Amino acid sequence: MLTKGEDHLKHTHLLAIDRAHIWHPYTQMKDYSQEDHLLIVQGEGPYLFDHEGNRYYDMTGSWWTTVWGHNHPSLIEAIHHQLHELDHVLFAGCTHPPATRLVESLTKVLHPSLSRFFFSDDGSTAVEVALKMAYQYHKNRGDRERELFIHLKDSYHGDTSGCMSVGGIDIYFSHYRGLMVKTIEVLPPIRKYTSQPPPFTESGGDERVLTQGLIRIEETIHALWKNLAGVIVEPLLMGAAGMQVYSRKYLTRLRELTKEYGILLIFDEVVTGCGRTGRMWAYEHADIVPDILIAAKGITGGMLPLALTITTDEIYYAFYDDYAKGKTFFHGHSYTANPIACAVAHANIELLLQTRILETAQKTWEAFHQELLSWEGIPWVGDVRFIGCVGAVDVVREKRDEGEVLFSPELRIGRRIAKKARQYGLLLRPLGDTIYWLFRLNATEKEVREVVHKTFRAIEETVWEVQHTDAL
Numbered sequence: 328m329l330t331k332g333e334d335h336l337k338h339t340h341l342l343a344i345d346r347a348h349i350w351h352p353y354t355q356m357k358d359y360s361q362e363d364h365l366l367i368v369q370g371e372g373p374y375l376f377d378h379e380g381n382r383y384y385d386m387t388g389s390w391w392t393t394v395w396g397h398n399h400p401s402l403i404e405a406i407h408h409q410l411h412e413l414d415h416v417l418f419a420g421c422t423h424p425p426a427t428r429l430v431e432s433l434t435k436v437l438h439p440s441l442s443r444f445f446f447s448d449d450g451s452t453a454v455e456v457a458l459k460m461a462y463q464y465h466k467n468r469g470d471r472e473r474e475l476f477i478h479l480k481d482s483y484h485g486d487t488s489g490c491m492s493v494g495g496i497d498i499y500f501s502h503y504r505g506l507m508v509k510t511i512e513v514l515p516p517i518r519k520y521t522s523q524p525p526p527f528t529e530s531g532g533d534e535r536v537l538t539q540g541l542i543r544i545e546e547t548i549h550a551l552w553k554n555l556a557g558v559i560v561e562p563l564l565m566g567a568a569g570m571q572v573y574s575r576k577y578l579t580r581l582r583e584l585t586k587e588y589g590i591l592l593i594f595d596e597v598v599t600g601c602g603r604t605g606r607m608w609a610y611e612h613a614d615i616v617p618d619i620l621i622a623a624k625g626i627t628g629g630m631l632p633l634a635l636t637i638t639t640d641e642i643y644y645a646f647y648d649d650y651a652k653g654k655t656f657f658h659g660h661s662y663t664a665n666p667i668a669c670a671v672a673h674a675n676i677e678l679l680l681q682t683r684i685l686e687t688a689q690k691t692w693e694a695f696h697q698e699l700l701s702w703e704g705i706p707w708v709g710d711v712r713f714i715g716c717v718g719a720v721d722v723v724r725e726k727r728d729e730g731e732v733l734f735s736p737e738l739r740i741g742r743r744i745a746k747k748a749r750q751y752g753l754l755l756r757p758l759g760d761t762i763y764w765l766f767r768l769n770a771t772e773k774e775v776r777e778v779v780h781k782t783f784r785a786i787e788e789t790v791w792e793v794q795h796t797d798a799l
Contacts (some may be wrong), residue, residue, distance in 0.1 A: 338378040346539040370397030383754035388765040391627030396767040405674035418663040425669035432676040438616040443643040445636040448595035450623035453634035461557040461591045473556040483567035491737035515539020517571045553586035559593040562609035566598040569608040569761040570719035591618040601625035605715035613667030628675035633668035719763035748785040
């Protein structure tokens with residue numbers, strides 16, 4: 328057993344290796360030229376612990392993956408059991424019990440029309456599968472003009488080339504335009520793109536926001552439908568855009584339009600799936616069903632990488648033919664349907680069903696939403712929004728009659744708030760100057776209120792410090 332001094336040397340060595348060799352994702356590494364990354368050594372329930380024993384409430388859900396917090400005993404047991412049975416096997420020409428059990432569980436929580444399951448590794452690969460599937464679907468049916476996809480501005484669907492092509496966040500993707508295929512971008516139905524935006528409501532704003540969004544998508548589809556293979560959206564909640572919430576009525580009308588013109592509707596539920604919005608899947612809020620649904624992140628409870636592209640018999644049978652016809656879907660990954668990942672995903676879905684957590688947690692989310700609504704009227708609070716266990720607030724310099732005055736980007740208010748929040752035991756990762764919360768489904772009302780109150784203090788102190796020490 329290491330002594331305290333030896334333990335310190337070990338951690339110092341690990342941090343030195345990190346700084347000397349590791350390139351972290353979505354990180355300007357120069358930011359860490361004079362500071363270390365947080366060295367996390369343990370997770371338990373909603374908490375993460377660093378090498379010095381400091382405890383942090385994981386408000387990122389470890390990049391939006393955890394469903395029950397960390398190290399849930401039922402999920403750990405599923406992994407342990409499967410390790411003694413089968414670690415891995417190719418999924419072409421072979422199958423295995425964990426994959427079939429997982430699919431059987433998923434059929435209990437999906438609309439019956441979503442009946443065909445294609446396995447992959449993460450959200451990006453599952454989206455890539457969906458785009459290729461939709462593209463080839465039309466080709467296999469003899470409709471070779473349908474090669475375009477519509478996506479929403481500020482959308483995020485992953486980082487591979489196809490995913491970037493349907494991504495709408497310039498700061499992430501502008502460097503790689505030469506690698507992308509042509510797609511059509513439409514402004515989403517969110518208050519950010521509405522003149523004189525109305526106050527937030529749980530339905531995603533008022534009819535003005537919805538109407539303007541629908542006009543844009545309807546005009547685009549009416550003009551281009553002959554060339555459209557699919558429309559891809561993050562249903563109800565646009566994550567990387569700043570946890571932007573929009574109306575379910577938009578999805579209803581989008582379903583009508585895509586059906587009318589024979590366009591495939593793709594729902595990226597990488598973030599919204601597995602209960603995040605208060606329902607198992609976001610599409611349930613609109614009482615519609617997409618042609619293709621993408622699931623990842625929370626599918627394993629945040630334990631292991633796994634993703635699924637789930638579709639209909641109609642799409643499946645467009646590929647079902649004699650081999651010589653060339654209609655096979657040529658796509659796959661080395662770790663497709665890894666048995667250990669499938670086993671923990673099956674345990675996660677069964678846990679969601681057995682605990683009825685989506686019903687019992689409603690009171691907690693109502694309390695969460697009321698806490699956020701109480702922030703309205705505070706000078707540095709811009710737009711507030713929420714759905715299910717997810718909420719967000721834009722931090723602004725001030726509010727005036729003509730609109731919000733933002734902080735200068737050079738001040739990096741969001742990053743300052745995240746550093747301040749660590750003093751209160753919170754691990755945040757803001758989206759610009761947007762602070763968001765993504766709670767585990769089994770969070771208690773007490774911990775939700777505590778986290779929100781501590782976040783308030785961190786923001787308030789940071790804004791005060793900036794206003795009194797920086798030139799605005």
